[in-house]
Structures are given as C-alpha cells and as structure tokens.
Amino acid sequence: SSGINAEYGHTKRKVLSLKNYLDEARAMRDIEKFLANPVVLFKVHHTLWEDIVEEMIAKLCTEKPELNLDVNTTMKSLISNEADFVLPECIQGITETALGPVTDQSFIVVIGTTDTVHDNQVVMCLLEQPFNFGKMAEEIRFICIVLCPTKTKQ
Numbered sequence: 001s002s003g004i005n006a007e008y009g010h011t012k013r014k015v016l017s018l019k020n021y022l023d024e025a026r027a028m029r030d031i032e033k034f035l036a037n038p039v040v041l042f043k044v045h046h047t048l049w050e051d052i053v054e055e056m057i058a059k060l061c062t063e064k065p066e067l068n069l070d071v072n073t074t075m076k077s078l079i080s081n082e083a084d085f086v087l088p089e090c091i092q093g094i095t096e097t098a099l100g101p102v103t104d105q106s107f108i109v110v111i112g113t114t115d116t117v118h119d120n121q122v123v124m125c126l127l128e129q130p131f132n133f134g135k136m137a138e139e140i141r142f143i144c145i146v147l148c149p150t151k152t153k154q
Contacts, residue, residue, distance in 0.1 A: 077112035107142040
C-alpha cells in the first residue's frame with residue numbers, strides 16, 4: 001500500500017427534451033415570483049466553489065430573512081462531497097451544430113434540495129473571472145442556484 005487515497009466521482013449526462021414553458025403554469029409562476037424579488041450578485045470574485053456558494057446563500061439569507069436558512073446546511077445540499085465540489089444536479093445549455101452538440105460553457109444551473117425551504121428559491125451570480133467546474137464546464141461566468149424543497153410522500 002502506497003498510502004494514496006483516491007476518490008472517484010461519476011457524472012451522468014442526459015439530454016432533456018425541449019419544453020414550452022409558456023404552457024407550464026408552475027414554471028411561469030416561479031419566473032414571475034423571481035422577477036418580482038430577484039436575488040442577484042455581480043462581480044463575485046471567489047475562486048473556490050465553496051466560497052461562491054457561501055456568498056450566494058448568505059445573499060439569499062440577507063434578501064429573504066423570512067426563509068430562516070442555515071448557510072451550512074444549505075451549502076451541504078449543493079456540495080455533495082466534502083473533499084471536493086461535486087454538483088448534485090446541474091443543467092447546462094447545449095447547441096446543436098453541424099459538427100454535433102456543443103455544451104455552452106458560460107453558465108450553469110445547480111439544483112439542490114433541502115427541507116429548509118417550502119418554495120423554490122433562486123439566487124444568481126455573475127463571476128468576475130471564469131470558473132472551471134471541470135470537463136464541459138471550464139469557463140463558467142454565470143451561476144444560478146435553485147433550492148427546491150425536499151419532496152415528501154403524503
């Protein structure tokens with residue numbers, strides 16, 4: 001044994017079918033709610049995912065104190081591996097070109113679930129410098145975090 005510890009992660013990519021969100025009542029309600037009270041940060045300068053998430057969640061807590069969010073608990077729903085950042089679920093845009101699909105590396109939507117929110121909550125940030133999330137996400141400048149309530153069966 002050489003004493004080297006290794007951890008492996010697995011990312012599964014899937015293409016979602018296009019939807020017309022004009023027909024989705026809940027999606028339109030969520031968009032209208034966000035536009036009425038947006039939580040957005042500009043020129044975020046951090047270079048570590050944990051610091052970016054912490055600033056975004058702290059801004060959400062400041063703008064919406066009625067949520068009573070615990071920053072550390074909320075961060076754990078967005079960072080699924082303490083040794084490294086592993087995104088629990090994310091969405092990126094894909095453009096179909098003559099050479100095949102190309103992933104848009106300028107933005108990413110990260111989705112986390114937590115039992116501390118009762119409605120979907122959205123916070124967005126524009127980074128001062130591009131952030132490297134790894135393969136297929138090397139030049140991220142815009143991050144959108146969506147916190148969803150944990151689903152419970154009734």
